[in-house]
Each structure stands twice: as C-alpha cells, then as structure tokens.
Amino acid sequence: MWGILGRRAVVNGGISASSLRSRVRSSSVSARSYAAAGSKEMTVRDALNSAIDEEMSADPKVFVMGEEVGQYQGAYKITKGLLEKYGPERVYDTPITEAGFTGIGVGAAYAGLKPVVEFMTFNFSMQAIDHIINSAAKSNYMSAGQINVPIVFRGPNGAAAGVGAQHSQCYAAWYASVPGLKVLAPYSAEDARGLLKAAIRDPDPVVFLENELLYGESFPISEEALDSSFCLPIGKAKIEREGKDVTITTFSKMVGFALKAAEKLAEEGISAEVINLRSIRPLDRATINASVRKTSRLVTVEEGFPQHGVCAEICASVVEESFSYLDAPVERIAGADVPMPYAANLERLALPQVEDIVRAAKRACFRSK
C-alpha cells in the first residue's frame, strides 16, 4: 500500500510517501504515550487553573483580569485560588465593562505586561471586539513591529445547555479570519494545559476558546504534561485516532463526538482518522492535507454557523491543495443556520450530533446517500 502511495505521490508531485510514513509514525508514538500514562486523570478546569497558576508563578508580569475572577473564584472556577495566592495586585475583579477592561488589558500589554483577560463567555467579547481586533491584533503590523501585544483573551465559547441565542455563538470563524491574531481551541486536559501555557508565553494576542461543557470532563494526563515547563506548539494539529478511509477534522467539544462517530464507523468497517485541530489560526493545513491525501475523503465538523465557517476554510484548503487526491466531494457538518433555540429538543437539532458525523462519513465513502 505504501508502494502505491509512493508512486502516486511521485506522479502527482505531491508529498513523498516517506514523509507521510514519518508523520503517521510520530502520531502513533504520541498516541502510545497518551495511553501509557493513563493512571493520572485531570479535569479541563484543573488543567486550565494549573496552567494559569504556573505561568503567574514563573513570570511576575502575568496578571489576570475579568468579571468574578477574584473573590468569586471565577464564574466557572477556572481562576479558583489565584486571588488568595497572588493577591489583588495580580488578580483583578472588573466591573461589567467589557470594552473598558479589554482596552485596559491591551494598553497594559502595550506597556509590557502580560494580561490574561477572561470573558465570562465569548458572546460578551462582542462588546470589546474593537479592542481585540483594532487595538490588539493589528497593532504589531501598524507599528511596523515596534509594539508587541502579549495578551490572552480566554473564556468559554460556543453552545452550552439551554442558554439561548445570545449566549451560544461560536466565534472561532470570526476571530480566525483576522491577521495578527492567534486562535486556539483545546479539547482535552493536556490540550488545555499545553495550549494555555503556550498562549500566555506568546508575544502576540491569542484568543483562547474553551468550552463550558468540557470544563468538568476528566482526561488521562501524562507526567510530561504535568511538568511546569510543558507547552504545546501553536499551529500544530493532533491526530487523535489514525484511520485510512476518511479524514474527520474538528475542534473543541466536537472532537469527542468525532471519536464516538469513529467507533461507530469502525463497527461498519470504515476506518476514520480523527484530527483535533487545536489551532484554528494558524491552521495546520499540512497535517490536514497529508491526512486527506492518505484517505481521499474529508468530513469537517464544527458547532458554529455554517456560512463562512472554519469548515469552509478547511474545504477550500483541501480543494486547493489536494484536489486530485479526493475520491468524493468534501463534506461539511456545522451548526444549523439559525440563532440557537432555547428548547432542549430544538437545541439538539441545531447542533451536530454523532449520528450526523457518521452519516456524512458514510456518504463520503459512498455507503449511503
């Protein structure tokens, strides 16, 4: 099989088979280390808390700012214990003034500090979006590199449970379209720790999209990930499950759904490769395309609105770079094109479910219409 791929790669001038082999080998090594260290578990909440704690301890320029982050211990308890440990000079409870405190955070970053600004949900970031885009993202370019903005904007993103239209939007596509921003979306506890530490250390503005429903979920975590110097590279996706028949790309909570879908597909003889994007901007186009060149089929999944979404960008990238490798049209599974309804049954219909991912993968494999 590798021989066929090697010949096809040479004929089409694509990636060499040997580089595909080494890519697959390295991802299986990481899968092994993940499972091998399975004795320790950590919730995403504790992973985020420990990441902020360690970075504050290592660098006195790092401080936390947001609504309820101090005395209340965090609206979702992500900043629990930080006020007691670091004091009110480093953990700031703000009034309910997103535009104001986001701008203050950006100004502090201009002047050399490293703020971690929490939005109670990213829906509220819309009140401060001018500062995220115009004051933070664009400044390094407008100042010709003179001004650096080492700020992190973090908080829960996307749908929760029954919180209605104004509290359920996914902002990945909006922020990922802006040059000058980095946009990260962790899934597991290891992702949460490694990516948040990388974000806080990064000299550029980072939008860190968490998920409220994942905060309480436990994941196995390796000794390496628990070390205080642990950091994940920004811009690199993770192959959560290897496969050879269809590539499923997704991020955040949908990674869990995609893995469940892959289990169901395996029962029917379809081997799905699940890619956890981790980084929405920069997008790991190399990993996605290498996978599609191996499987020849793409199903891309996200919770957000379908038009101009992250899935649309991935489909465009694959069509631009790997068109001749595709054996089926690209499949895109996104949230419904409607403001999020309140009723539980309607909310379920408005979001991708495991059955939707299974159906799309089967369609890509010509097993159903």
Add this chain to the structure above:
Amino acid sequence: MCAQMYYRGKMFGFVHLYNGQEAVSTGFIKLLTKSDSVVSTYCDHVHALSKGVSARAVMSELFGKVTGCCRGQGGSMHMFSKEHNILGGFAFIGEGIPVATGAAFTSKYKREVLKQDCDTVAFFGDGTCNNGQFYECLNMAALYK
C-alpha cells in the same frame, strides 16, 4: 501643507488636521519624560512630533514611505513609536482611552509588583466624552488607583 498635499492626491486615505489645537498637547507633552507614554486619536501627527518623533519620519509616514515611523504601514491615523513611547493613534472615537488607562495601570502595576516607575497621557476631543468607554475607564481608574 498636509492639506495641500492631500488635495493634490499625494497623500491618500484619511488625513485629520490638528491646526489651532497644537498648544494644548504641546504644553502637556513638554512636561513628560521620554519614558512616559502618550496615547492619541487619529489627529496624532502633532503628538508624535511633540514627543520627539522626527518631522521627517512623520511626513514620510503620511506619504506611505518606508522611511516613515511605521514604514508606511500605519499611516496618518496610526503613528506608533516604541522609542518615544507613542502608543498609537487610534481611529475609533474613544478607542485610545482604555488603552491609555491600561498603560497607566501598568505604571501602577510596575510600581507595586515589579518595583519600577512611569506616566501616561491620553488625548481626546470633547465629543468623545459621549462615548461609553470613557466612563468605563473613569470608573476603573478610580477603582484601581
């Protein structure tokens, strides 16, 4: 002169003049040191000049030349200088106020946590006092002082 160049099409985009108001900012900026910061609006040419950015660098920036203070990447409304602590010209009304408050917050943080020292001035017009961000920052400046 800028107005003439603009009308002749040599300068492009937006050019906002500060003619007649120079005295106010010049007076304030005279009292600042090099390490103190200034945050401005889109009428930022004079603030940059007063703070010490060379006239040549400001003019080049207005013409979009690579010799400008931001290599032609910022333009009339976005003058930045790390050396002279100009933290930008901002286009949106009221946008610079929170950024300046943040820079001032940093002075306080540096003094209390990092044990270092400096000041910030924000310039804006009277119309900007209608803007919500202005009041948010007044509130937080009093809260965190």
